Amino acid sequence: STAARNSSITSGTVAPQPQTPGLTPERMPFTVAVNAGYGRVISRMEMMDGMSGNPRNGLNINAVMQWTSRIGMGAGLRYSGYFSGTDYGQYPLQDERLKLHVHYIAPELVLRQQAGKRWDLHQTIGFGYATYGESMRGITASINGFGTHVNIGAAYRLSQHFALGLAVATIRTVYPNQEIIVVDDNTTAGITLLTISGGLRILF
Numbered sequence: 001s002t003a004a005r006n007s008s009i010t011s012g013t014v015a016p017q018p019q020t021p022g023l024t025p026e027r028m029p030f031t032v033a034v035n036a037g038y039g040r041v042i043s044r045m046e047m048m049d050g051m052s053g054n055p056r057n058g059l060n061i062n063a064v065m066q067w068t069s070r071i072g073m074g075a076g077l078r079y080s081g082y083f084s085g086t087d088y089g090q091y092p093l094q095d096e097r098l099k100l101h102v103h104y105i106a107p108e109l110v111l112r113q114q115a116g117k118r119w120d121l122h123q124t125i126g127f128g129y130a131t132y133g134e135s136m137r138g139i140t141a142s143i144n145g146f147g148t149h150v151n152i153g154a155a156y157r158l159s160q161h162f163a164l165g166l167a168v169a170t171i172r173t174v175y176p177n178q179e180i181i182v183v184d185d186n187t188t189a190g191i192t193l194l195t196i197s198g199g200l201r202i203l204f
Helices: 002-010
Strands: 030-041 057-068 073-088 097-115 119-136 139-157 162-174 190-203
Touching: 030 073, 030 162, 057 097, 057 119, 057 190, 073 119, 073 139, 073 162, 073 190, 097 139, 097 162, 119 162, 139 190
Parallel strands: none
Antiparallel strands: 030 057, 030 190, 057 073, 073 097, 097 119, 119 139, 139 162, 162 190
């Protein structure tokens, strides 16, 4: 009867409705990311006679491993590589290609924030070891120095353990008492890079 049904409802005997699981993935403390994208030398460049092409533009590849605590602060280790080149058009180096590369590895401090259900934002800063190298005709020469970086990025969580990310970074490297093709306006031997890269993040 209607009275019986009303009595069962008020007495709490009606079975609860199943709840839909939330869409927010669980926070994961560790992140491993591999990225590739565009690199740009934003410091002044001195080009030798006969060079063609634009070694200011190149490929950036970077990888990082980070740990973040529950309060959004943590630490990580970052590698970044910049690869470019230029061609010679004059004798005796006609039709020869000079390859340029910058390698940088550094520990970093990490800040991370959650924005909505599936977006993560992060900011990092670090200081570490840098090398600059040139290679041509199978001969390679390199110099060592140090550098610093600032990185700002965002990631979209595809699932509990995978995300896609995009980041913008600046890397400033210095090579004391050295002379290289790329120099800053203050004549200190060094390179300043701007990079834009994206890739896959694995969270665990």
